[in-house]
Amino acid sequence: AATIKWWQQAVVYQVYPRSFQDTNHDGIGDLKGITAHLDYLKQLGIDVIWLNPIYRSPNDDNGYDISDYQQIAADFGTMTDFDELLQAAHDRGLKIIMDLVVNHTSDEHPWFQHSCQDRTNQYRDFYFWRSGNGKKAPNNWDAAFGGSAWQYDEQTQQYYLHTFSTKQPDLNWENPTLREAVYTMMTWWLNKGVDGFRMDVINQISKLPGLPDGPLKPHSQFGDARVTNGPRVHEFLQEMNQRVLSQFDIMTVGETHGVTPADALKYAGADRHELDMVFEFQHLRLDNSQHGLGKWSTRKTPLVALKKVISDWQVGLEGRAWNSLFWNNHDTPRAVSRFGDDRPAYRVRSAKMLATCLHLLQGTPYIYQGEELGMTDAHFTELASYRDIESLNAYRDLVTERQLLSPADMMARLAARSRDNSRTPMQWDTEVNAGFSDATPWLTVNPNYHQINAAAALADSDSVWYYYRHLIQLRHQYLLVTLGSFKLLWADDPQVFLYERQWEGQTWLVCCNFTADTLSRPLDQYLTPTAKCLISNYGEQQPNKLRPYEAWVYQLA
Ligand code: ISL
Numbered sequence: 001a002a003t004i005k006w007w008q009q010a011v012v013y014q015v016y017p018r019s020f021q022d023t024n025h026d027g028i029g030d031l032k033g034i035t036a037h038l039d040y041l042k043q044l045g046i047d048v049i050w051l052n053p054i055y056r057s058p059n060d061d062n063g064y065d066i067s068d069y070q071q072i073a074a075d076f077g078t079m080t081d082f083d084e085l086l087q088a089a090h091d092r093g094l095k096i097i098m099d100l101v102v103n104h105t106s107d108e109h110p111w112f113q114h115s116c117q118d119r120t121n122q123y124r125d126f127y128f129w130r131s132g133n134g135k136k137a138p139n140n141w142d143a144a145f146g147g148s149a150w151q152y153d154e155q156t157q158q159y160y161l162h163t164f165s166t167k168q169p170d171l172n173w174e175n176p177t178l179r180e181a182v183y184t185m186m187t188w189w190l191n192k193g194v195d196g197f198r199m200d201v202i203n204q205i206s207k208l209p210g211l212p213d214g215p216l217k218p219h220s221q222f223g224d225a226r227v228t229n230g231p232r233v234h235e236f237l238q239e240m241n242q243r244v245l246s247q248f249d250i251m252t253v254g255e256t257h258g259v260t261p262a263d264a265l266k267y268a269g270a271d272r273h274e275l276d277m278v279f280e281f282q283h284l285r286l287d288n289s290q291h292g293l294g295k296w297s298t299r300k301t302p303l304v305a306l307k308k309v310i311s312d313w314q315v316g317l318e319g320r321a322w323n324s325l326f327w328n329n330h331d332t333p334r335a336v337s338r339f340g341d342d343r344p345a346y347r348v349r350s351a352k353m354l355a356t357c358l359h360l361l362q363g364t365p366y367i368y369q370g371e372e373l374g375m376t377d378a379h380f381t382e383l384a385s386y387r388d389i390e391s392l393n394a395y396r397d398l399v400t401e402r403q404l405l406s407p408a409d410m411m412a413r414l415a416a417r418s419r420d421n422s423r424t425p426m427q428w429d430t431e432v433n434a435g436f437s438d439a440t441p442w443l444t445v446n447p448n449y450h451q452i453n454a455a456a457a458l459a460d461s462d463s464v465w466y467y468y469r470h471l472i473q474l475r476h477q478y479l480l481v482t483l484g485s486f487k488l489l490w491a492d493d494p495q496v497f498l499y500e501r502q503w504e505g506q507t508w509l510v511c512c513n514f515t516a517d518t519l520s521r522p523l524d525q526y527l528t529p530t531a532k533c534l535i536s537n538y539g540e541q542q543p544n545k546l547r548p549y550e551a552w553v554y555q556l557a
């Protein structure tokens, strides 16, 4: 019999606590709000909850700037609330994994505050402090949220490195004392009973020695930061695994942007003793700007390229390493708006189609809160609606300061790609603010909550929600979904995603129409009269025809 790890057959549900459920009338979601909805998640059938950061934080980047790793942010509640949440989850057979953000801390973390005191402070070397060249920063690296990756500090007259915002100084993993401190903190959480970690930008923890300049970016005075997949990253992860991870029965997933399948074999290879799986973005980068504006683009993802990337990952990792499967998270637009069609006539159908396509692949699927309802992008029309530091900084940089884009152009790009698109509050019912909060929410609720909400979904057996539940059941029931091999068919078809899974003599065929057109395709060659439909978003298929956003899975005889 095949040996299988529990996290290979699991489905993860991502909770963005700030936007899930407010219980104390401050417009901010909290831990008690998550506990209150555990039965909802259990009913959906998921196995694991991933919580975005809930630690103490000045909140410059919605909690990804941590000032105390072992305290709960006051916005979210108390450690007692957390212990209750963990217990209540475990009582229901649900696991909880925590966000681990150890590439950087907040500038308000005591380590950083100490390190600012003087050049010889014992915490100085926990961070990257460097002298500049006259008035120039130590190198040309850019920060992910705009500007230079170096910030000058008057007190000690040196610069510190921050690859994200100025309030997120990078930790120096070359320092063994820092690594020890991180391992101790991780062990503390695992002893508490948490079931693993999602590791934020974990492939950035080893920087290129000497911190050399990167190649200049188009439209920019800055160069690419040389921070991913550095020379010591695997050594650090193996040390972390040996010292901490291997001591517990947990799941670990590394957020690793900019990795290839070959890199993933190193991070998440079965024989590597590093991480259980990677979480990578190649399939989410295919609609980036072709004019050097990175993610700020309104292009659509070309299906042929998408299929190739997905196929390369499926084939490249099979039997050797493990990947995550996702269409969206708290940093991206909503799946149905980006890859499907969020117009009322097609929203439900295309949300189910996308779910079919993703959940039948090999890997561990992640459902981002609200995806199971087919929630859509925010479609904000005013800059004042946005809260995200990345979006606000990009507007200031591209429109206000450098005048590269007109306000209207940038607003269209934000509407297409801002991280706030997926961060609007969870839509529970038709009460005020979608039942999320009776106070003004920190981020505006999408007005479409009158149609799109959990109560309506649960009352409609044909909803996106029940379709997700069915897909999760298929994964739990059939080993083929977890372990079967993958084969892409019709690689050049620009409208249809067709693939096959095989396991122990059985073959399943997965077919997805990614367009609003009715298509004819020679499907008869596969679908003999004895083929059995396992799930579909229209009912029985019609011979050699695909209706708008039609999706189905057949078990071939
Ligand atoms: O959000 C992105 C682009 O819009 C990504 O490039 C993102 O910066 C990258 O995937 C790292 O994301 C993670 O770390 C960030 C944090 O802001 C994100 O929310 C988090 O998912 C810094 O901690």
Ligand code: CA
Pocket (backbone or CB within 6 Å): 021, 022, 023, 024, 025, 026, 027, 028, 029, 030, 075
């Ligand atoms: Ca609250």
